[in-house]
Amino acid sequence: MNNMEIELTSDIKWVLACNASDVPENGGACVKHEDEQIAVFNFTRKNEWFATQNLCPHKQQMVLSRGMIGSTGENCEPKVACPFHKKTFSLHSGECLSGDDFSIKTYPVKLIGEKVYIGIRSTT
Amino acid sequence: MLNEKPTIIVIGNGMVGYKFCEKLVAKTNSFRLEVFGDEPRPAYDRVHLSEYFSGKTADDLLMNTLEWYAENEINLHLNDPVQEINRDNKTVHSLKGTVLKYDYLVLATGSSAFVPDIPGVEKEGVFVYRTIEDLELISAYSKNARNGAVMGGGLLGLEAAKALIDLGIKDTHVIEFAPRLMPRQIDQPGSAMLQMKLKELGLQIHLNKSTTEIAGNGKVDALNFADDSSLPIDMLVISAGIRPRDELAKLAGLEVGTRGGIVVNESMQTSDESIFAIGECALYNGMIYGLVAPGYEMAEVVVSKLNAGEKQFTGFDMSTKLKLIGVDVASFGDPFINEPDCRTIALEDTSKGVYKRINITKDGKTLLGGVLIGDAEDYNMLLQTVKNNMALPPNPEDLILGARGGEAGEGGAGVMSLPDDALICSCEAVTKGAICCKVRDEGIITADGIKKATKAGTGCGGCMPMVKDLVNGTLKEQGMYVKNVICEHFDYSRQELLDILKMNNVRTYDEALDHYGRGDGCEVCKPAVASILSGLWNDLIVKQQPIQDSNDRYLANIQKGGTYSVVPRIPGGEITPEKLIVIGQVAQKYNLYTKITGGQRIDLFGAHVNDLPNIWEELVDAGFESGHAYGKSLRTVKSCVGSTWCRFGLHDSVSFAIEVEDRYKGIRSPHKLKGGVSGCIRECAEAQAKDFGIIATEKGWNLYVCGNGGSKPQHAQLIAADVDKETCIKYLDRFLMFYIKTADPLTRTATWLNKMEGGLSYLKNVIINDSLGICEQLEEEIQGLIDTYHCEWNEVVKNPELRKRFSHFVNAPEEKDPSVAFDTMREQVKAREW
Ligand code: SRM
Ligand SMILES: Cc1cc2nc3c(=O)[nH]c(=O)nc-3n(C[C@H](O)[C@H](O)[C@H](O)COP(=O)(O)OP(=O)(O)OC[C@H]3O[C@@H](n4cnc5c(N)ncnc54)[C@H](O)[C@@H]3O)c2cc1C
Ligand code: SF4
Ligand code: FES
Numbered sequence: 001m002n003n004m005e006i007e008l009t010s011d012i013k014w015v016l017a018c019n020a021s022d023v024p025e026n027g028g029a030c031v032k033h034e035d036e037q038i039a040v041f042n043f044t045r046k047n048e049w050f051a052t053q054n055l056c057p058h059k060q061q062m063v064l065s066r067g068m069i070g071s072t073g074e075n076c077e078p079k080v081a082c083p084f085h086k087k088t089f090s091l092h093s094g095e096c097l098s099g100d101d102f103s104i105k106t107y108p109v110k111l112i113g114e115k116v117y118i119g120i121r122s123t124t
Numbered sequence: 125m126l127n128e129k130p131t132i133i134v135i136g137n138g139m140v141g142y143k144f145c146e147k148l149v150a151k152t153n154s155f156r157l158e159v160f161g162d163e164p165r166p167a168y169d170r171v172h173l174s175e176y177f178s179g180k181t182a183d184d185l186l187m188n189t190l191e192w193y194a195e196n197e198i199n200l201h202l203n204d205p206v207q208e209i210n211r212d213n214k215t216v217h218s219l220k221g222t223v224l225k226y227d228y229l230v231l232a233t234g235s236s237a238f239v240p241d242i243p244g245v246e247k248e249g250v251f252v253y254r255t256i257e258d259l260e261l262i263s264a265y266s267k268n269a270r271n272g273a274v275m276g277g278g279l280l281g282l283e284a285a286k287a288l289i290d291l292g293i294k295d296t297h298v299i300e301f302a303p304r305l306m307p308r309q310i311d312q313p314g315s316a317m318l319q320m321k322l323k324e325l326g327l328q329i330h331l332n333k334s335t336t337e338i339a340g341n342g343k344v345d346a347l348n349f350a351d352d353s354s355l356p357i358d359m360l361v362i363s364a365g366i367r368p369r370d371e372l373a374k375l376a377g378l379e380v381g382t383r384g385g386i387v388v389n390e391s392m393q394t395s396d397e398s399i400f401a402i403g404e405c406a407l408y409n410g411m412i413y414g415l416v417a418p419g420y421e422m423a424e425v426v427v428s429k430l431n432a433g434e435k436q437f438t439g440f441d442m443s444t445k446l447k448l449i450g451v452d453v454a455s456f457g458d459p460f461i462n463e464p465d466c467r468t469i470a471l472e473d474t475s476k477g478v479y480k481r482i483n484i485t486k487d488g489k490t491l492l493g494g495v496l497i498g499d500a501e502d503y504n505m506l507l508q509t510v511k512n513n514m515a516l517p518p519n520p521e522d523l524i525l526g527a528r529g530g531e532a533g534e535g536g537a538g539v540m541s542l543p544d545d546a547l548i549c550s551c552e553a554v555t556k557g558a559i560c561c562k563v564r565d566e567g568i569i570t571a572d573g574i575k576k577a578t579k580a581g582t583g584c585g586g587c588m589p590m591v592k593d594l595v596n597g598t599l600k601e602q603g604m605y606v607k608n609v610i611c612e613h614f615d616y617s618r619q620e621l622l623d624i625l626k627m628n629n630v631r632t633y634d635e636a637l638d639h640y641g642r643g644d645g646c647e648v649c650k651p652a653v654a655s656i657l658s659g660l661w662n663d664l665i666v667k668q669q670p671i672q673d674s675n676d677r678y679l680a681n682i683q684k685g686g687t688y689s690v691v692p693r694i695p696g697g698e699i700t701p702e703k704l705i706v707i708g709q710v711a712q713k714y715n716l717y718t719k720i721t722g723g724q725r726i727d728l729f730g731a732h733v734n735d736l737p738n739i740w741e742e743l744v745d746a747g748f749e750s751g752h753a754y755g756k757s758l759r760t761v762k763s764c765v766g767s768t769w770c771r772f773g774l775h776d777s778v779s780f781a782i783e784v785e786d787r788y789k790g791i792r793s794p795h796k797l798k799g800g801v802s803g804c805i806r807e808c809a810e811a812q813a814k815d816f817g818i819i820a821t822e823k824g825w826n827l828y829v830c831g832n833g834g835s836k837p838q839h840a841q842l843i844a845a846d847v848d849k850e851t852c853i854k855y856l857d858r859f860l861m862f863y864i865k866t867a868d869p870l871t872r873t874a875t876w877l878n879k880m881e882g883g884l885s886y887l888k889n890v891i892i893n894d895s896l897g898i899c900e901q902l903e904e905e906i907q908g909l910i911d912t913y914h915c916e917w918n919e920v921v922k923n924p925e926l927r928k929r930f931s932h933f934v935n936a937p938e939e940k941d942p943s944v945a946f947d948t949m950r951e952q953v954k955a956r957e958w
Binding site for chain 1: 172175179180570571572575584591592612613637646647649650651669670671674675678682684685686929932934935936943944958
């Protein structure tokens with residue numbers, strides 16, 4: 001444990017998630033990666049992809065991939081709304097935008113051709 | 125260098141030490157800052173430490189990034205505790221051998237968990253709960269533990285117990301020495317109520333228990349108590365209080381308290397005036413403040429002192445509000461003061477698990493303090509009332525009973541009566557004046573905006589509801605006109621948008637947004653537009669799946685745990701034995717909980733999303749259709765048995781109910797629609813509680829509209845009397861289409877009528893006397909919707925592309941969500957409590 005450095009820009013492993021066409025336009029889908037559930041969002045309007053944890057921290061429900069996406073504010077901050085109680089979360093920062101003090105984990109996404117990859121930070 | 129800046133060394137990079145740096149660099153850059161931290165990572169949010177178990181990473185919890193320290197030229201020595209302070213040379217010496225000279229020293233060493241002197245504390249499987257490393261150890265050990273205990277029933281102990289439950293330890297115990305839980309914050313009846321609620325959640329609580337030994341061979345396997353009882357456990361978390369880390373100060377000869385803590389004055393100076401102590405290590409006026417807000421205030425005082433300011437620390441309010449395992453707990457002001465020194469009003473509702481107590485002065489004029497368990501919604505307002513010495517209402521019990529009748533409290537009139545200097549966010553010291561000013565002068569009109577602009581709500585977050593009320597209250601005071609628009613993406617009311625989309629033949633959401641909206645839409649306008657488009661064109665809703673509200677998207681209602689319910693249509697409540705058997709078979713096959721609904725049909729709960737198409741395939745094969753229980757559309761037309769069997773029945777209410785239900789099924793509307801048909805005025809179908817109700821009379825049928833059950837029940841009103849069946853349906857056609865076209869999103873017919881200028885007589889004029897000349901058009905439009913009816917489930921089960929959307933994992937479509945869990949109750953499944 002001694003002299004452990006904090007890794008803020010740690011290594012990222014890119015994991016093949018699915019085909020782009022598997023995720024509905026302007027919608028989401030849930031990807032299984034080992035024991036983790038990751039929600040991927042195909043934000044067609046912005047021509048961007050996002051990924052977050054699938055667990056809604058409000059009541060610990062595995063549903064964010066079934067949430068509705070959209071944007072808020074002047075800068076069109078992309079967000080997802082949980083289907084249960086409509087708590088919304090920024091797809092950029094994972095911050096809860098409905099004023100609660102929990103947030104969700106976000107993952108980088110990249111598209112190579114038809115394939116969607118999610119970046120997993122290695123924790124060692 | 126000669127004119128080098130004076131150096132401040134901060135020992136401890138915890139929450140308060142960090143806050144000191146943040147506040148200092150925001151004010152001045154005339155000091156050099158060196159920070160030593162014992163822990164391997166920069167300061168993190170200890171208050172939200174437990175969220176580490178609910179998915180947050182250590183990085184998420186950081187107060188700020190390493191880049192931030194670098195940008196602000198703060199030299200951070202992590203993993204390098206200071207071991208000695210030499211006050212004569214004004215130097216500090218660290219473990220790694222660094223020696224640095226200081227002009228000022230700030231001790232922010234915090235505290236450590238207090239571990240009582242009980243035999244066995246050194247055993248394997250015994251933990252404390254203070255740092256990320258502690259949590260990592262607990263988490264790793266818990267994998268092999270079936271039962272666990274927390275020693276200490278205070279605030280932190282209960283939080284640790286929640287963590288154990290979250291880690292999957294079902295059998296979790298709390299051991300408390302005192303006769304009640306949270307002895308520092310709440311009273312005996314409050315503790316009893318909290319205990320009852322926590323028990324319901326599966327936590328076992330032992331009060332008056334003094335532990336004499338932590339037993340086990342090398343690793344803990346039981347606790348032995350003074351009363352000779354014992355409890356077998358696999359792991360133990362000790363949370364018996366905190367001990368200020370004053371060892372370094374003691375070594376340097378600074379004055380410390382007899383029970384620990386570095387003695388400080390109003391300016392947070394220790395007995396050496398160039399050395400300050402702040403946060404949980406500081407002892408002010410004989411007291412250690414174990415919360416962040418007072419620590420932040422102390423940091424502010426030192427920053428002020430170093431900049432020749434006057435700010436002093438004069439004690440701090442220790443009021444707290446928290447959610448413990450889902451139960452609200454709050455204590456404010458003086459919670460314990462008793463009669464005859466004051467008047468105490470208490471309210472106890474064991475069925476709801478709510479206990480509220482307020483202490484007021486004997487003259488009934490001011491509030492002194494109180495305790496809230498189970499429902500702490502009033503906390504912020506009560507706290508402000510204490511802090512600002514505000515006058516109480518004539519009946520002080522209203523403070524905890526809530527206003528009776530009327531709509532008082534809406535729009536936050538209460539908060540607007542606070543003085544401008546009322547402290548709204550005590551973590552960041554933001555006043556009401558500062559918040560209202562941002563709204564008035566800078567036009568920041570969202571709670572998030574205020575959060576960013578003032579930092580209010582960034583600490584514990586407890587003040588956010590009040591911030592929202594203040595924003596709305598200020599807007600109202602300004603006489604700001606709040607236009608009835610759908611949301612930030614569309615500047616139109618639902619009715620306006622419907623007209624626009626119709627005129628321009630708009631068929632998709634994206635078209636609507638591109639031409640008549642802005643941004644990327646949201647969870648408010650997407651379903652609203654989806655409903656408008658259905659009302660206009662009645663296309664298959666699954667074609668535009670992502671804009672449908674979650675239930676519409678999966679053509680089923682989402683339940684606790686993420687499974688869905690299945691509600692086949694049973695028109696008029698009439699069903700053949702054959703169909704009943706099919707429902708039973710399907711429920712058995714897919715292990716669904718089965719219940720007769722309040723709407724005369726059968727609901728099957730607990731279906732995995734991947735099973736939905738298979739379930740519906742079987743139901744569709746047996747002749748069932750979607751019941752649209754998920755949609756804002758027609759639910760049920762309830763019927764009584766009517767003249768076919770009933771000795772009082774005037775006409776055949778069942779046949780009429782089925783006819784009406786079949787006519788309007790599937791049509792989307794601003795909110796859901798329900799109907800009822802009764803065979804006589806005994807009204808067994810409760811038709812007058814529905815959006816439309818039909819009651820048989822000697823001469824024909826009476827038609828009632830705009831009734832509602834729900835939270836604000838309202839009877840339907842008679843709009844046509846003694847009409848024949850055909851006329852009744854004609855009026856209904858017009859009525860429903862008029863509602864579909866003109867109501868705001870999510871407005872039931874009752875509310876729509878209540879808001880309508882001219883009320884019932886206007887509605888009657890439009891529907892019956894055709895005062896707007898639109899009746900023919902309304903009839904045509906609704907006929908169009910009736911003619912394009914389709915059962916959505918029928919379409920989905922036939923279409924492999926659509927079926928594909930019903931999976932949990934896109935990359936493993938056969939697999940079910942492993943986080944779904946059920947319990948058993950009365951021989952059926954039930955969703956696992958969340
Ligand atoms: C299943 C059922 C309860 C039961 O076990 O009996 C039920 C269950 C739900 N009701 Fe209800 N309501 C049920 C009959 C009622 C009734 C009684 C009736 O219809 O005769 C009422 C009062 C009558 C009325 O609507 O005016 C009723 C008034 C509500 C309301 C309040 C509506 C209002 O105007 O205030 C809601 C909330 C809402 O819709 O926004 C609601 C919402 C819900 C939701 C959809 C809550 C949700 O979003 O998850 C429940 C989910 C059902 C599901 O998953 O299948 N439910 N609900 C009943 C289904 C009837 C059916 O066969 O479709
Ligand atoms: C699980 C949990 C939940 C909590 N919940 C709440 C809550 O809801 N509300 C609330 O107000 N408060 C809460 N608290 C208390 C709150 O976290 C503390 O009041 C706050 O962290 C105190 O800040 P501090 O900087 O004084 O001490 P700390 O955060 O403990 O920081 C002190 C730091 O100094 C370091 N240090 C000590 N000695 C040395 C040395 N010689 N050299 C270098 N570094 C040293 C320590 O390693 C530590 O990193 C909670 C605490 C815990 C553990
Ligand atoms: S009354 Fe409330 S709890 Fe019961 S079914 Fe309706 S919405 Fe759900
Ligand atoms: S579970 Fe997601 S908002 Fe409640």
